[in-house]
Amino acid sequence: MGEMIQASCPCGYETREFCIGVGMEGPKPNPKCMVPAISRKTGKLVYRDFLKMKTPGTRTESLIFYNDPELHGNSAEGEIGFWEGFVIPATNLYCPNCKNFTMSFIEVALWD
Ligand SMILES: [Zn+2]
Numbered sequence: 001m002g003e004m005i006q007a008s009c010p011c012g013y014e015t016r017e018f019c020i021g022v023g024m025e026g027p028k029p030n031p032k033c034m035v036p037a038i039s040r041k042t043g044k045l046v047y048r049d050f051l052k053m054k055t056p057g058t059r060t061e062s063l064i065f066y067n068d069p070e071l072h073g074n075s076a077e078g079e080i081g082f083w084e085g086f087v088i089p090a091t092n093l094y095c096p097n098c099k100n101f102t103m104s105f106i107e108v109a110l111w112d
Contacts, residue, residue, distance in 0.1 A: 005107055007045065007105050009098060010102055017109075034048065037065040050065070050082070050086060072101070
């Protein structure tokens with residue numbers, strides 16, 4: 001069971017809908033934890049499998065994950081749980097388009 005989320009910002013920026021959490025797709029044990037991050041190379045929002053990172057953390061050489069306070073605005077509120085220990089605020093997040101902390105993650109639907 002997981003959720004579909006979508007990022008959206010008042011500037012018009014939107015991502016595609018995206019599944020988070022552990023679903024029934026793929027053989028077990030093959031959990032995936034797809035999480036949003038900002039690519040330092042392109043400045044764009046990307047999704048990566050957090051579990052495949054060699055050193056799980058909030059940032060790597062080329063990526064800053066959205067659980068990093070650097071991508072959170074001062075009044076970030078709410079929380080969306082992606083995985084054990086990987087929780088990000090739902091609002092006031094860094095927008096890769098307008099560079100303001102005005103982006104939100106919206107829960108779109110449940111899936112399984
Ligand atoms: Zn924006």
